Amino acid sequence: MSLPSGPTAAATLRVSAVLLVRxxxxxxxxxxxxxxxxxxxxxxxxxxxxxxxxxREAREETGLVFTETDLEPFGTVLEPxxxxxxxxxxxxxxxxxxxxxxxxxxxxxxxAEVDEIEWVTSADARRCPPAGVETLRRLVAAERxx
Numbered sequence: 001m002s003l004p005s006g007p008t009a010a011a012t013l014r015v016s017a018v019l020l021v022r023x024x025x026x027x028x029x030x031x032x033x034x035x036x037x038x039x040x041x042x043x044x045x046x047x048x049x050x051x052x053x054x055x056r057e058a059r060e061e062t063g064l065v066f067t068e069t070d071l072e073p074f075g076t077v078l079e080p081x082x083x084x085x086x087x088x089x090x091x092x093x094x095x096x097x098x099x100x101x102x103x104x105x106x107x108x109x110x111x112a113e114v115d116e117i118e119w120v121t122s123a124d125a126r127r128c129p130p131a132g133v134e135t136l137r138r139l140v141a142a143e144r145x146x
Contacts, residue, residue, distance in 0.1 A: 013081055016054035016093040017041030018066060019074055019139065020103065024146045025119035026139060027108060028132070029061050032115055036082060036129050040064075040108075041092070050093035062108035062117060070103060071095040075138065082129030092131045096144075121146045 017039035020027040028037040040061045044053035051073075055066045074094040081090040097103050110117045120127075122136045122145060139145040 011085075011087050012078075012089045012091050013043065013084070014050075014091055014093075015041060015043050016050040016057065016095065017135075018054050018058045018071065018095050018097055019135070019144075020064070020097045020108070021099075021139070021144050022104070022119065024144070025121050026136070026145050027062070028118050028120050028124075028128075029110065029114040030116050030118065031113060034083075037118055037120060037124065037127050037132065038129065039092075039094075039132060039135060051095060054093065054095045061111050061114050063111060064103060064106055064108050066097065066103065070097055070101055072098050074142075077131050077134045077138070079130035079134050082131075090129075090131050092135070094135060094138075 018041060029040055030037050040058040041054050042057035051068050051071055059065055074096040076091055076093050078089055078091050081088040108117050122140050125133045125136050
């Protein structure tokens with residue numbers, strides 16, 4: 001993924017997220033003290049790839065252990081960043097968890113970082129930040145969730 005350079009580069013947050021879909025719903029978490037639900041994921045460390053960041057952050061938030069072979073790139077969304085200064089954007093690399101593996105039956109658990117884990121559909125879009133809303137739209141268009 002290539003992020004913009006120049007004056008707007010500082011106003012774009014690079015994050016990654018995993019898309020674990022079961023029964024036409026996608027896994028999301030509600031972080032401590034937040035009013036919205038997010039996809040499991042977060043900011044990449046400086047020398048981390050997008051996939052590595054998604055794997056690390058999802059493990060920290062849900063206890064699920066992913067490998068890069070479990071993931072399939074699902075694109076990147078670029079949307080206004082929730083709860084950040086006006087003009088700040090988030091570039092979120094999305095990774096779909098491939099079905100048919102051990103993660104199909106693994107049970108996610110809310111970590112100390114999150115208040116709860118939820119399985120959501122597009123009907124929950126009003127509870128998501130802009131990047132989550134766009135991700136739900138793409139999952140519906142791909143016929144992955146309702």
